[in-house]
Amino acid sequence: MQNNLTELDSHKIISGMLATNKLGTFFGVSQEVMTKVWGALTAPAGDSTTYISMEIGAENDVYNPIKEKLKQLNIFAHKDTRIRRFSDKILNGPAKIPNYSGGLGVLAGDTLKSYADCHIPAIAISLLYRKGYFSQLVDSRAGQIAHNTEWSPERTPYLYLLKNPENPAEPLQIEVPFYERSAKMTSAHANLWLKMEVSADLDFFVPEILLDYSIPASPEWVRRSAEHLYESRSERAKIVQRRLLGAGVIPVMDALGITSNTIHLNEQHGVTVILHLIARRLKEKLGDDYPMISTDRQIQDAARYAAKRVVYTIHTPVIAGHDRFSKDLFADIGHPFCQRMLNILAEDETAPSLFNFTALAMRVNRSANGVSRIHRQVTQKQFPQYAKKIQAVTNGVHHLTWISPAKAELYDSFPELQDWRARPGLLANAEKLFKNAKFRTYLKQAWLTDTRILIDYINKMLVAHRNQMLTTWIDPPNFLSHLDERGHKLDPEVFTIGFARRFSTYKRANLIFADINRLTKIVVENHWPVNFIFAGKAHPADEPGKHIIKQLISTQRELYEKSDGLIKLVFIPGYDMAIAKMMVAGVHAWLNSPKRPLEASGTSGMKAAMNAVPNISTMDGWWVEGYHDGRTGWKFGAETKVSSACLNEEVSTLLYKEDSTSFYKLFPEILRAYYDETNRSELIDKCIMNIALNGPIFNSHRLAAEYAKIYAMNLPEDVENNLRELRKLYASNKETKNGK
């Protein structure tokens, strides 16, 4: 790499990475790329997609092509102040944008990154949360403690406040009216922030528009409803937040001139956009008086028309994930005509006093899909009247984000895999390396590197927590922090199982600790030590979820003592994408124990698989497709036939006894695979088959290609050819036997 750039070089860099348009100046892509992307998003043909998501998880400290480029160019110390200003900010500025709570948001981020890599014209709209989701502290007695996330969009180098083209001294603002019963009450206003998901080669990007309603022009109650992702202080705050997203969509598109034919709802949170599409159609047909003169029939016709623009992805069968709000509450905030539309299109079959927003999204779309094959089945059971149109698009993860540096280096070192970044399908070639001794050795080394990184992090954390005890009132979340140095240290050679995700009850984080005596007996009899590494947040209003965190922490000591120190259960507070990346690559197996069939997909296991880490999972979500008859990992638990009855989420129906027993039967085999030298090579077989069988399927480039087909856009030939190749890797929708 060049160390001393000439003046000329630096100018090239600036002109190569700076782009200006009437909305502002942006760093990371060239003017040419800006013009191309913005051109596609605003072209009259409308061959683009507007992607609506309550959350978008794309942490810049985990994946960051712009920063990588800067590092490569080695321009940190350059004397040109313009370069320095940008590069300093990007290299040293805060990276976190607390805009996600879990899988849904990370999926959105991964999808958008793949859209950028595959040159699929798309723009995302989400909200900006001034206080984030929440930051998690964990105290061994109190359990999870939530506090506001401290951050500032103004100081975050990846966020740009869009300028008003008519008056560049002012920010561009949109207005969303709120109504009380009949009278127009007030307006919410939002500033628009732009973040770019840039492609790996910086030759394309997907803009995300984050609506910031926490500005003085908005009333206090709106600001308060917009502060936290999944605000839950009241039903009203919740519904206001949903409406801030849905009602913001058309104003944003209008303000920016976005022409997308397709509006993709990533979950139904922003579904009220549909009401605006319908109203717009009625206005075109009937004029300004449409609220007074529309008939029910005309509303239904307009809904059918609006449906042609809507693609809907449903992400969960869990009832808490389906928004239902009281009609009365909605009357407090929406125009009376919205009430009428909702009365026609969003009735809840079981509760006449509620509007059902999932039902609305399910009804008004041109394409609806679940996020795995089993989830398609479940969704068809939940919405039998739409069963025919419900498809499957199995989730995927952005391989460029989630494959660890050590594994990336491994894949780079073998010509069979080398171009895996642009063509994740090449990971299938790992099968050709199955018997390659060098590959197997390098794989083991890379794995150990990743394990060491994780275990080092944990050991440092345990010490830090111990020291904190002296200076704060927090009682560390890990029993090990109370032991002396020797007792608490984790060893990277010890078999390490990871589990991290949101703490929802159906995910059963504590399942394998249902019978501690039985678990410790397996470990003690064979003298096989085990590390269990857990992380995850429970929504602050989810008392049962928080209780599971507390319960996990309270079993640490018992596990340790009953196993003579062979079992170490560690909880890492503050789960985020950076911790996720370290965990999925560093553990020896990834545990997933939801009650089938409540986990629609799950994506953390896919991240592990791409890092060659086997999963141990119930047959739910993506694992039904990723298990490959045991060649990639292990299964346990009841394989109940999918029916409406098995969707019950009550604790008593969560099959703790059956499924934990099944786990204990399996567990010795798993430990033997690691500890018994004669079985160790079978474990490496499983690792390689994860790369070969699951890598090509569960990446978000393939996902992007499947969605691009649903979007039905006219794209340049080279783009379309690449998407066609990606679609050959897997067809989520293909019918399979026995729902597998």
Ligand SMILES: *Cc1c(COP(=O)(O)O)cnc(C)c1O
């Ligand atoms: C991948 C990821 C998730 C989703 O994990 P699931 O297995 O789908 O529950 C949640 N949170 C973070 C930070 C992640 O990286």
